[in-house]
Amino acid sequence: MKYWLFKSEPDEFSIDDLAAKAKQTEHWDGVRNYQARNFMRDEMRVKDRAFFYHSNCKEPGIVGTMRIARTAYPDHTAFDPNDKHFDPKSDADAPRWFMVDVKFEKKFKRVITLQELKTSSEGELKGFPLVRRGNRLSVMPVSREHWQFILSLL
DNA sequence: GCCAACGTTGGC
DNA sequence: GCCAACGTTGGC
Numbered sequence: 364m365k366y367w368l369f370k371s372e373p374d375e376f377s378i379d380d381l382a383a384k385a386k387q388t389e390h391w392d393g394v395r396n397y398q399a400r401n402f403m404r405d406e407m408r409v410k411d412r413a414f415f416y417h418s419n420c421k422e423p424g425i426v427g428t429m430r431i432a433r434t435a436y437p438d439h440t441a442f443d444p445n446d447k448h449f450d451p452k453s454d455a456d457a458p459r460w461f462m463v464d465v466k467f468e469k470k471f472k473r474v475i476t477l478q479e480l481k482t483s484s485e486g487e488l489k490g491f492p493l494v495r496r497g498n499r500l501s502v503m504p505v506s507r508e509h510w511q512f513i514l515s516l517l
Numbered sequence: 518g519c520c521a522a523c524g525t526t527g528g529c
Numbered sequence: 530g531c532c533a534a535c536g537t538t539g540g541c
Contacts, residue, residue: 497534
């Protein structure tokens, strides 16, 4: 089993939004970065675990956990000219972008802030992309050791 | 294939 | 709202 982290701007889609969905499950659309896509398309498996990270907000940080509920399939929002994430180079015959389904698991009682995580960037979390300066990956792998260390902060 | 220009991300 | 860092685009 693998571990992941997904970023989302809470103004767009928060962990509470996910928890409020039918079956507490939603597709993770809008990823338009090749590295992130490859993780989703090639490596994610049902039941893999993932952190939900709130970005671009007052208190950026990890707010809870999810499970992968469905392996990758084409991101239909790329086909829709009216969608914010429309990509004319992607169509149903040759989809360029993919998404997985995620299922809400747990919301933490407190946010594990980016600031807090950064204090371990040269220690327990060395090599974790999230705490690397200038990191822009919206979907990234988390090692088993990093996953467990982060949970131990709660 | 290089690299400057541009657009986007995301912390602050 | 600013701006540094990064990915993508396109001219050459």
